[in-house]
Amino acid sequence: MNLFTKYIGIGAVAVLVGSTALQAIPQVGNNHFVTVASASSKSKIKKVKLGMTKKQVKKILGKPDRDDSGMLTYEKYGYLYFSKGKLTGGEDKNIQAQVTKKNAAKKSSKVNKRQTLLSQAKYFGTKDVESIQKATYAYASTEIDGGMMYMWKSKAGKLIRVDLDEYGKTAVYKYDDSKDNGLGEQLYIGKTILQKKPRTTVVYP
Known part of the structure; x- marks a missing residue:
């Protein structure tokens, strides 16, 4: 004791x-959905942000090739993953960059909170x-x-x-x-x- x-x-x-007084991004190899995106397509995907709803994403990217409960699939952008109705990740490099940035910010915040607690x-x-x-x-x-x-x-x-x-x-x-x-x-x-x-x-x- x-x-x-x-x-x-x-x-x-x-x-x-x-x-x-963030949801982890599943690793999908040899994805046959992703094709070379045009300049216009790249511009659109850059407007998509983590935390958006399916409705918001569809408004920007248009109708998906497939709509499942936790995922939207686009030939140009690959898979987009959702959790509790919010975008949490995807295969497109612009979405992955956002996930990486968010995870880094979370880690930094956690370290700072710990240092403050000990102090x-x-x-x-x-x-x-x-x-x-x-x-x-x-x-x-x-x-x-x-x-x-x-x-x-x-x-x-x-x-x-x-x-x-x-x-x-x-x-x-x-x-x-x-x-x-x-x-x-x-x-x-x-x-x-x-x-x-x-x-x-x-x-x-």
Whole structure:
């Protein structure tokens, strides 16, 4: 059992919560539908965007050679794939380029969110106890066996901090309402900081 989690009862997190002021593109080889598209055809397909409905796509490209529930087939453009009524991919290079760009943006956004979460957890974990206990408008708190438990609504989501007096350690977790103690992934662990370091004043002769 985790050193921190064994001290947390089901009721502790309840106190805090109550008081807290593209769809993959199938690989189709040797596609016999795709032919050399004219300049006019290329111009049309460039107007087709991910997220469009079948009706919108047909308005731009015209009547398809085949219309299935999750796919439109054009001799000039190949297969266009739909999920929940929205265009999610296709064989044409213009559509594939959009999918690649969208996936890259999603990946970048996910990385940025993760970095923000870890940064917020470290900030919370390294904040001194004295300042946290004074800022009751920002941090909810409750006593637990052997220490204190705090909750903070950060810009990255709810975080829970556990301070254990016996060990002088602080751990910060992502709040998980599916867990009885509310402790999700551990994001930070370090020495408990009780007070801010006094400012050093340099006096020159």
